Amino acid sequence: MECHDRQPYDIVRDILKVIEELNTLKDVDAILDKVLAEARDMTAADAGSIYLVESGTLRFSYVHNDTLFRGPDASKHLYTDFTVPIDESSIVGYAAMSGETLAIPDVYELSGAEPYSFNKSFDEETGYRTRSMLTIPLKTFQGRIVGVMQLINAKDCDGTVRPFTDYHIHYAPLFANSASVTIERGIMTRDTMLRMMKMAEMRDPKETGAHVQRVGAYSAEIYQQWARNKGYDEFVIRRKKDMLRLAAMLHDVGKVGISDVILKKPGRFEPHEAAVMKWHSVYGAALFANTTSELDMLCREVAQGHHERWDGNGYPGRLPDDLSQVRELCTECIVGENIPISARITALADVYDALISPRVYKPAWPEDKVVEEIVNNRGTQFDPDVVDAFMQIQDTIRAIRHKYQG
Incomplete structure (x- = not known):
C-alpha cells in the first residue's frame, strides 16, 4: 500500500514492469487478477471489480474485496455472473459509454444532478460500506473500450477510507490503458480456446463449451487450494493456475481423432468402442508433442493423463x-x-462434472451423491490431497457450476 505519492519516473517504470509481467500471463482471469491487484496497490483501494464488454453490455468479470472475501471459498465471488447495460443509468455503464474516468468521494452523497446512480444492493446484502470510488474505462491505445475497472474505498496509511487523490486519478488510468491491451489479448486467447472446443462439440455432442469452461475453472480453483495447502509461493500459484485453466479446458481435445461412429453414439460404449475411445488421450497429447512452451507441456500432461488413477x-x-x-x-x-498434478486435478474435475451433469445415458446425479462418490474414491481413483482441496472449496465449486450452466 502506497502511503505517499511517488515520483513520475518511478511510477512509469513500475507500470512498465507490471505490463511486462502481464505479458507472461495467458488466461484472461489471471490477467484481470493481476491488473486489479496492481491497480488496488497503486491506489491503496480496499476493493475493486472489473467489467468486460460483451455483446453490447458489461459483464461482471472479476472482483477483489479485502474486507469481505477471505478464506478458502473467497474465490466463489469470482464466479458471480450478471451484466450491466452500457448507458448512463449506472456508474460503470456511464464510464463505458462516455469514456470518462469518474472519481466520486462518497457514492452515498451524489448530488442527484448526475445521470447515473449508485446501486446499494451489494452493501445492503453484505453490510459493506462503499464510500470513495474511482471508475476507469479500460481503453486500448486505438480507443476501443474493452471494459471498466472500478476501485473502491481508498485508504490512508492508518486504514481510514478517504477519497481517491489527484495522484490516483492521474496515474491509475495510465496503468489501466496500458493493461487494456493485455486484457484484450487474454480475451482473444480464451475465445480461441472456446472456438477450438466448439469444433470438438460439433463432433462430440457431450463436449460442450459449458463443460470445458467448468472443468477449466474447477481445475484452476482446486489447484490453488491444493498448492496453498502445500505452502507454495503465491506467485508460483498464480502462474500455474493461469496455465492449468487453459490446459484443463483442452483435456479432451484428442477426441478429434476418434471416429464419429463412436463419438456420436447415444448411450454407453461397447467394450471395443471404449477401447478405441481411450486413444483420445494419446491423440490429445500428440497435438502438443515436440513443443517447448510451458503451456504446451502442461496441455500435453493434462490431455495424456486425465484418465489416470491414483492406484494405477x-x-x-x-x-x-x-x-x-x-x-x-x-x-x-x-x-x-x-x-502429474495437473492431470490428477483435471481427472477429479472431469469426473465431478460428468457425474453432476445430465448425459444422454443418465440423469444428473444429486450433489450429495457426487461428493460422496468423490470421497469414497479418495486414495483409489483420486489423489487424497486433491480430494481434500476439492472438499475445502465447495462453495466455489457450486458458484462455478452456476455460472457455466449448459
Whole structure:
C-alpha cells in the first residue's frame, strides 16, 4: 500500500514492469487478477471489480474485496455472473459509454444532478460500506473500450477510507490503458480456446463449451487450494493456475481423432468402442508433442493423463516420448505422484462434472451423491490431497457450476 505519492519516473517504470509481467500471463482471469491487484496497490483501494464488454453490455468479470472475501471459498465471488447495460443509468455503464474516468468521494452523497446512480444492493446484502470510488474505462491505445475497472474505498496509511487523490486519478488510468491491451489479448486467447472446443462439440455432442469452461475453472480453483495447502509461493500459484485453466479446458481435445461412429453414439460404449475411445488421450497429447512452451507441456500432461488413477488402474499408462511409436495402451501403469498434478486435478474435475451433469445415458446425479462418490474414491481413483482441496472449496465449486450452466 502506497502511503505517499511517488515520483513520475518511478511510477512509469513500475507500470512498465507490471505490463511486462502481464505479458507472461495467458488466461484472461489471471490477467484481470493481476491488473486489479496492481491497480488496488497503486491506489491503496480496499476493493475493486472489473467489467468486460460483451455483446453490447458489461459483464461482471472479476472482483477483489479485502474486507469481505477471505478464506478458502473467497474465490466463489469470482464466479458471480450478471451484466450491466452500457448507458448512463449506472456508474460503470456511464464510464463505458462516455469514456470518462469518474472519481466520486462518497457514492452515498451524489448530488442527484448526475445521470447515473449508485446501486446499494451489494452493501445492503453484505453490510459493506462503499464510500470513495474511482471508475476507469479500460481503453486500448486505438480507443476501443474493452471494459471498466472500478476501485473502491481508498485508504490512508492508518486504514481510514478517504477519497481517491489527484495522484490516483492521474496515474491509475495510465496503468489501466496500458493493461487494456493485455486484457484484450487474454480475451482473444480464451475465445480461441472456446472456438477450438466448439469444433470438438460439433463432433462430440457431450463436449460442450459449458463443460470445458467448468472443468477449466474447477481445475484452476482446486489447484490453488491444493498448492496453498502445500505452502507454495503465491506467485508460483498464480502462474500455474493461469496455465492449468487453459490446459484443463483442452483435456479432451484428442477426441478429434476418434471416429464419429463412436463419438456420436447415444448411450454407453461397447467394450471395443471404449477401447478405441481411450486413444483420445494419446491423440490429445500428440497435438502438443515436440513443443517447448510451458503451456504446451502442461496441455500435453493434462490431455495424456486425465484418465489416470491414483492406484494405477487408469489409462493410457506410461508412454514413450515419441507418441508415434505407441501401439498399445496400459503396458505400464502410472501410480500416485508419478502422475502429474495437473492431470490428477483435471481427472477429479472431469469426473465431478460428468457425474453432476445430465448425459444422454443418465440423469444428473444429486450433489450429495457426487461428493460422496468423490470421497469414497479418495486414495483409489483420486489423489487424497486433491480430494481434500476439492472438499475445502465447495462453495466455489457450486458458484462455478452456476455460472457455466449448459
